Amino acid sequence: MTIADTQIPPWYKLTELWVIPVDWEVKRIWEIAPLQRWFDLTNSSLLNWSYPVVYSNWICNYHKSYMVKWPWVVTGRSGTLWKVHYILDNYRPHNTSLWVTNFNNNDPLFIFYFYKSINLLNFGTWSWVPTLNRNDVHEYKAVIPPKKEQILIATALSDIDNLITELDMLIVKKKSIKQWTMQLLLTGKKRLPGFSGEWETKKLGEIWQVTGAGIDKKINENEEPVRLLNYLDVYKKDFIYSRDLNHWVTAPRTKIYQCWVNKGDVFFTPSSELQNDIAHSAISMEDIIKATYSYHIIRLRIEDDWDLIFKTYIFKTSLFYQQAEKFAEGSGKRYVISLRRFREFEVYYPKSKEEQRAISQVIYDIDQEITSLHSKKAKYTHIKQGMMQQLLTGIIRLV
16 A cells, blocks of 8 residues: 555655655755855855854864854764764854855744754765765755744753753763762761771782683584673673673583672683773672683682672773772773783772661662663653654644
């Protein structure tokens, strides 16, 4: 069945693109809001003043030169082609960017969302640096509503964008609170009410098993299949669960036994391209059947009776990361901390498991708040994507 065979709803019409409201139009982009390079801009749209410079993907402060009067929409001409910005300020255009300064009586904020809905990568030419062919973009046909409806659509999308921005700001705030709380509680600078027991300092190698020599990423005959805990699993997570591990390899039975993942095992990233981005850690929250760790990571098996969650946070203090940066060895391309060095790491911690548990619970609660905010942001982002798809095509109307 073709679109012509379907029943067209009242107040809609069939066009060469799809069924749209009767008062919407099909136009080429050059008729709606064409893109311009900075040297195409007319003198009337430029001012001689102090300005920040807009490149294809970032903004920096600079000195005096021509500026574009706001509002306007900008995207990349070369390099970053998929970012679109809406600016309410005076900025100097750079020749790596393309600007909309002639809105042809369309609402500027609507044009911003209009351009965000277009996959500009489809109009790029690819060599060493991807470049946007604006002539091809200008010939692209799209649907455009009356200006009154444009304003309503742009307002609705802007409102949910503001909600997402507020959540981003709240997430940043909560993360700062978490870091501040960890710095106080995990160093003993602030004690929780009811605790006054001793803290002690020990080297990891004095009291715990620090092992490497994990499993490689190969599949060989006559070996047993096993799941692999990888570098990125440790780098990106704080807590490791069985459901997270889906990379299957093979290994000899004796090697599997040596590298098994047990509940409470702490894993570290012992290498990095950056000296200050090393020794990230994650803890296994359960005994994981048929799972081993990769040769790219180091395992710490704590035999003392520590609180499980506390093991996660105590290795994420500034004191611990300072030691990691100090012990990292490399030439500038790759930094590595040897097993011998890892065993020399010092950790300062409360001897009381009850105090460990109390500290970890405070930090864990903040972590849960951050996780909840991320989930809420993902939900709003999904809603926004649906709104753009429905509102910018005329499927759902606000009038």
